[in-house]
Every structure is written in C-alpha cells, then in structure tokens.
Amino acid sequence: MRKILRLPRSRSAADFESLLRPHVEYLYRLAYRFTGRVEDAEDLVQDLLVKLYPRLHEIETLGQPRPWLARVLYRQFIDMVRRRERSAIDRTGTVSSEDEDDPLAALPADEPAPEEACERSLLQAQVLRALDQLNGEQRAVLTLHDIEGYRLEELEGILETPLGTLKSRLHRARRRLRALLAMEPFAADERVSE
Amino acid sequence: MSEVKPKMDCRNVILHLDDHLDGQLDATQHAAVQEHLERCPQCRRRYQQAAALRAVLRSLPVPAPRPGFVQEALARATLRAQRRAERRSTLGVALAASLVLGVALGMLVAQRPAERPDPVVSLVLEQPEIVRLAFNAARPLTGVTLSLTLPENVEIVGYAGRRELTWQTDLREGVNLLELPLVAYGPTRGELVAHLAHGASSKTFRVKIQTGRAEEAAMPSIRLATS
Numbered sequence: 001m002r003k004i005l006r007l008p009r010s011r012s013a014a015d016f017e018s019l020l021r022p023h024v025e026y027l028y029r030l031a032y033r034f035t036g037r038v039e040d041a042e043d044l045v046q047d048l049l050v051k052l053y054p055r056l057h058e059i060e061t062l063g064q065p066r067p068w069l070a071r072v073l074y075r076q077f078i079d080m081v082r083r084r085e086r087s088a089i090d091r092t093g094t095v096s097s098e099d100e101d102d103p104l105a106a107l108p109a110d111e112p113a114p115e116e117a118c119e120r121s122l123l124q125a126q127v128l129r130a131l132d133q134l135n136g137e138q139r140a141v142l143t144l145h146d147i148e149g150y151r152l153e154e155l156e157g158i159l160e161t162p163l164g165t166l167k168s169r170l171h172r173a174r175r176r177l178r179a180l181l182a183m184e185p186f187a188a189d190e191r192v193s194e
Numbered sequence: 195m196s197e198v199k200p201k202m203d204c205r206n207v208i209l210h211l212d213d214h215l216d217g218q219l220d221a222t223q224h225a226a227v228q229e230h231l232e233r234c235p236q237c238r239r240r241y242q243q244a245a246a247l248r249a250v251l252r253s254l255p256v257p258a259p260r261p262g263f264v265q266e267a268l269a270r271a272t273l274r275a276q277r278r279a280e281r282r283s284t285l286g287v288a289l290a291a292s293l294v295l296g297v298a299l300g301m302l303v304a305q306r307p308a309e310r311p312d313p314v315v316s317l318v319l320e321q322p323e324i325v326r327l328a329f330n331a332a333r334p335l336t337g338v339t340l341s342l343t344l345p346e347n348v349e350i351v352g353y354a355g356r357r358e359l360t361w362q363t364d365l366r367e368g369v370n371l372l373e374l375p376l377v378a379y380g381p382t383r384g385e386l387v388a389h390l391a392h393g394a395s396s397k398t399f400r401v402k403i404q405t406g407r408a409e410e411a412a413m414p415s416i417r418l419a420t421s
Contacts, residue, residue, distance in 0.1 A: 002369045002370070003365070008360075012352065013272040017269075028263070042259075042263060042267070049268060049271030053271055053274075053275030127247070127251060127254065146251050146252070147254060174247075183240075183243045183247065
C-alpha cells in the first residue's frame with residue numbers, strides 16, 4: 001500500500017487569498033444587487049473566484065482592481081442569466097401562484113395615489129419584486145447607477161457598453177420599474193430606442 | 195425687465211426627468227424643468243414618484259455575507275483551481291523519471307555509498323514532466339520535515355518562482371510517493387535536492403536535472419537510488 005505525499009499549499013494560493021480577500025464583500029454586494037438572492041450571490045461570487053485564480057498575476061498588476069473585478073462579475077452574471085434562460089428556468093416576467101397569494105403582490109391600484117400614500121406604498125419588497133422582473137442587463141445598469149451610485153461614464157467600462165446604449169437601457173429599466181410598480185404612466189412617446 | 199425663459203411642455207419634461215433627478219441638466223434646462231414642475235401638478239407627481247422610487251432603491255439593504263462565507267469561498271476557489279491545474283498538468287504529461295529513494299530515518303544516518311552516482315533526469319524545455327520520488331521508509335515516521343530545492347530555471351507546476359519548498363508530512367512504512375510536475379524554463383544542469391529530517395536524523399537525496407532535446411527525454415527512465 002502506497003501513500004501519496006501531497007505538496008504544501010502553494011504561495012500563489014496564499015497570494016490569491018490575501019489579494020482578493022479585501023474585495024470579496026464588495027463583489028458579494030454587487031452580486032446580490034444583480035441577483036437579489038443570497039444563494040445566487042454566493043454562487044456568482046464562488047464561480048467568479050474560481051475563474052479568477054488562474055489570473056492572479058493579471059490581478060496583481062492592477063492598481064485599482066475593483067472596476068475590473070466588477071466587469072468580470074457582470075460578465076459572469078450575464079452568463080448565468082443566459083444559461084438559465086436556455087435551461088428554461090427563466091424567472092423573469094412570470095408571476096407564480098405563490099405570488100398571487102402574497103398580499104405584497106397587490107400593487108397600488110390603477111388610479112394615481114396621493115403622494116404620501118404612494119411613498120408609503122413603495123415598499124422595499126415590492127421594489128425588489130419589480131427589480132426581479134427586469135432583464136439582467138437592465139437590472140445591472142439600474143442597480144449600479146441608481147443604487148450603488150456609479151456614474152454612467154464609469155459603467156461604460158464596467159459593463160463594456162457605449163454610453164448612449166447605457167442611457168437608453170437605464171431609461172427603459174426605470175420606465176419598466178415604474179410600470180411594474182403601477183406608478184403614474186409616463187408619456188407613451190418617451191421611448192428611446194436602444 | 196425679466197429675461198424670457200424657454201418653456202417646456204410635459205413631453206419634454208418627461209424626457210428630461212431622469213436627467214433632472216441625476217443632476218445632469220445644465221442650468222437653463224434645470225430652470226425650465228423646475229418652472230414646469232411648479233405649474234404642472236401631473237408632472238410634479240411623476241417627479242415625486244420617481245424621486246420616491248429612487249429613495250427606496252437607495253435604501254434597499256444588502257445582507258452581509260453569512261459568517262465564514264468569505265473565507266470558505268476563497269478556500270474553495272483555491273482548492274478547485276489547484277485541482278484543475280493539477281489535472282491539467284498531469285494529464286498526458288510524460289513521466290520523466292521514477293526514482294525510488296530509500297529512507298531509514300530514525301534508525302540510521304545516510305549511508306548511501308559515495309561511489310553510487312546521483313540519478314539523472316532529463317527535461318524538455320517548457321514541457322511539464324512528472325518526476326516521481328518514492329521514499330521507501332523502514333517504519334512509519336510522523337512529522338518528517340521534507341525540503342525540496344530546485345535548480346535554476348526549473349519550477350514545480352503551480353509553484354511559480356519557488357526554488358525551495360519545505361513542509362511537514364508523515365511517512366508510512368513502505369513506499370511514500372511524491373509526484374513532482376516539473377517544468378524547465380531555461381537550460382539547467384543543477385540538482386533537485388530532497389532533504390528529509392526527523393528528530394536528530396536527516397537524509398539528503400540528489401537528483402541531477404538537465405535539459406535536453408525532446409528525443410532524449412521521450413523515454414521515461416526508471417532508476418533506483420536506494421540507500
């Protein structure tokens with residue numbers, strides 16, 4: 001009976017961990033913003049870290065790795081969304097019977113609500129539910145810009161998308177969100193083509 | 195005399211509402227939108243709703259990662275990536291040499307006859323090859339310190355830039371196999387030195403490493419270097 005001796009932990013493993021550790025919570029935060037689910041955020045970050053490991057030397061050369069990391073995370077997220085779409089587990093745009101039973105799903109009535117009531121009605125849960133119905137690209141630009149406060153010029157690099165496209169995508173995302181929340185409709189002719 | 199300002203209609207205001215919220219309008223556009231909002235209750239409501247929505251979006255919490263997630267994720271990534279790298283580095287990689295090295299640590303000091311030549315391993319440049327060291331222990335040994343020193347221009351795959359590795363391991367009685375995926379990045383004629391220490395006893399094995407042409411290294415060589 002032979003024993004297989006294992007080599008010690010490589011230095012690159014220690015380097016990888018010390019280099020990435022300060023950014024994992026940031027990546028988790030973005031992943032959660034993108035996906036809206038703890039388990040999906042964990043999966044996204046985990047898969048990303050596995051992919052990043054062989055690129056340790058590349059990451060080491062980056063003075064400010066976060067925009068680059070955010071870009072790779074975004075690509076990973078879009079891949080995840082497309083994989084799910086292909087495997088027909090697309091959750092966007094569907095309302096399950098569970099949702100119908102949920103009192104939170106009762107969005108405000110069609111008539112415009114008074115301002116105060118509208119503000120009260122914009123519960124976080126409803127907004128989260130509406131965000132979940134945006135497509136991946138819309139959700140990413142909206143959460144990064146409107147929630148995380150990235151400027152569109154910064155997002156050009158992170159999302160690898162031209163500024164004009166980002167503007168119209170953001171515009172569409174907001175409009176869809178407002179529609180999903182049954183807010184007062186904006187004019188129909190405000191469409192901006194992407 | 196007051197300056198005449200261009201007035202915006204509802205359609206224009208709606209088009210500019212997001213930019214207004216983002217603070218992206220120039221002073222003239224900003225003033226025109228403000229002026230319209232003051233006199234148009236419908237657009238004012240739209241604006242207030244959009245602003246309220248923005249406020250709710252910004253207040254959406256992100257739960258902190260569960261305790262231990264960061265460390266687990268890093269450790270799992272390291273492990274998975276290293277396993278992949280090991281599989282890649284060993285799949286289809288030629289066996290450069292299999293060397294059986296006798297170990298009798300704790301019983302006696304090194305007694306390899308001086309006249310026995312060191313084994314020689316030939317590597318092809320930039321082609322990873324496995325060198326298998328088999329330490330044959332006369333009895334189980336715990337807490338053996340194993341040190342490897344590599345010659346110039348030779349690396350263990352996955353340990354870039356490391357010329358020395360030292361770690362502790364246990365040896366069982368009989369054969370203890372250590373597979374080293376070695377790669378040469380330049381000409382070398384040095385030695386791979388494996389040093390084992392256990393308590394007051396220690397033993398050193400030397401394997402000559404040389405770089406050669408592909409045809410020279412194509413045949414795996416099996417050598418015995420028992421002490």
